[in-house]
Amino acid sequence: MKIAILSRNPKLYSTRRLVEAATQRGHEARVIDVLRCYMNIASHRPTIHYKGEELGPYDAVIPRIGASVTFYGTAVLRQFEMVNTFSLNESVAITRARDKLRSLQLLARKGIGLPVTGFAHAPDDVHDLIKMLGGAPLVIKLLEGTQGIGVVLTETDQAAESVIEAFMGLKANILAQEYIREAGGADIRCLVIGDKVVAAMKRQAKPGEFRSNLHRGGTATLVRITPEERSTAVRAAAILGLNVAGVDILRSNHGPVVMEVNSSPGLEGIERATGKDIAGLMIQFIERNAGVRSGRTRGQG
Ligand code: ADP
Ligand code: MG
Numbered sequence: 001m002k003i004a005i006l007s008r009n010p011k012l013y014s015t016r017r018l019v020e021a022a023t024q025r026g027h028e029a030r031v032i033d034v035l036r037c038y039m040n041i042a043s044h045r046p047t048i049h050y051k052g053e054e055l056g057p058y059d060a061v062i063p064r065i066g067a068s069v070t071f072y073g074t075a076v077l078r079q080f081e082m083v084n085t086f087s088l089n090e091s092v093a094i095t096r097a098r099d100k101l102r103s104l105q106l107l108a109r110k111g112i113g114l115p116v117t118g119f120a121h122a123p124d125d126v127h128d129l130i131k132m133l134g135g136a137p138l139v140i141k142l143l144e145g146t147q148g149i150g151v152v153l154t155e156t157d158q159a160a161e162s163v164i165e166a167f168m169g170l171k172a173n174i175l176a177q178e179y180i181r182e183a184g185g186a187d188i189r190c191l192v193i194g195d196k197v198v199a200a201m202k203r204q205a206k207p208g209e210f211r212s213n214l215h216r217g218g219t220a221t222l223v224r225i226t227p228e229e230r231s232t233a234v235r236a237a238a239i240l241g242l243n244v245a246g247v248d249i250l251r252s253n254h255g256p257v258v259m260e261v262n263s264s265p266g267l268e269g270i271e272r273a274t275g276k277d278i279a280g281l282m283i284q285f286i287e288r289n290a291g292v293r294s295g296r297t298r299g300q301g
Pocket of ligand 1: 115139141145146147148149151177178179180181183185186187205210211212213248250259260
């Protein structure tokens with residue numbers, strides 16, 4: 001098969017591994033910088049051009065679209081979908097996952113356990129919002145944040161109120177969430193491919209930190225997950241319509257709660273922690289599904 005990997009940087013671990021896994025399994029893989037694609041949105045013969053050439057047909061595309069290029073990246077991916085290239089994750093599913101409010105609302109509608117979460121627009125409503133969420137401690141998050149940047153723990157109602165007001169003053173979109181203290185600075189990353197959790201790791205925040213992101217100094221270890229965690233992760237990915245997802249779960253007193261669903265999960269941490277060939281499993285999923293489901297939209301809303 002001819003497989004296009006949409007990635008801005010061929011040197012990234014995940015990109016290199018995907019090229020390696022595809023080549024090993026006898027496919028032709030090419031890394032394409034999504035920001036250098038330009039398109040003709042014609043209804044009779046839509047085309048994708050790249051650095052002066054028209055891209056020939058690909059059997060499958062693996063989107064590895066960074067959070068900062070979601071808008072243009074998903075537009076390029078839609079163009080691949082228009083020419084019936086199978087996408088490992090569809091553009092609409094990526095768009096759902098990138099919007100934290102939208103994805104939490106979709107998960108809530110289907111009964112997935114979530115931390116109590118709220119959002120508001122007007123500074124006048126902040127006081128009541130905090131009361132509605134049961135008061136501090138609260139975690140305040142920038143909606144567009146990644147890698148733990150823009151995630152703040154506030155221990156008192158006053159601190160929560162001033163942090164929310166400060167973000168609102170900067171015109172930043174935020175959500176406020178119940179702090180799951182009993183998780184002890186740890187979360188579980190479940191790597192879902194299709195209808196299976198193929199690997200799971202526990203990420204533990206460094207001492208004095210509550211954010212477990214590896215980019216914030218967290219450490220990853222292999223973990224056994226419960227059947228409930230397994231089914232929660234698989235359902236969360238399916239509700240958003242993602243074939244491949246990193247589902248982050250907190251172990252709360254009231255069972256597993258989903259914190260976020262990542263549509264381009266990094267491979268380095270999880271392959272190192274579990275010793276599994278995740279890139280190879282992604283390629284195998286493409287082998288089984290490319291051509292069968294091309295162009296179809298899954299998931300809700
Ligand atoms: P990002 O998209 O920046 O990774 P997250 O929502 O995943 O943002 O939050 C970053 C980290 O902060 C999480 O991995 C987790 O360790 C911690 N965290 C986030 N929300 C909560 C919460 N409600 N309760 C406890 N810890 C949380
Ligand atoms: Mg996260």
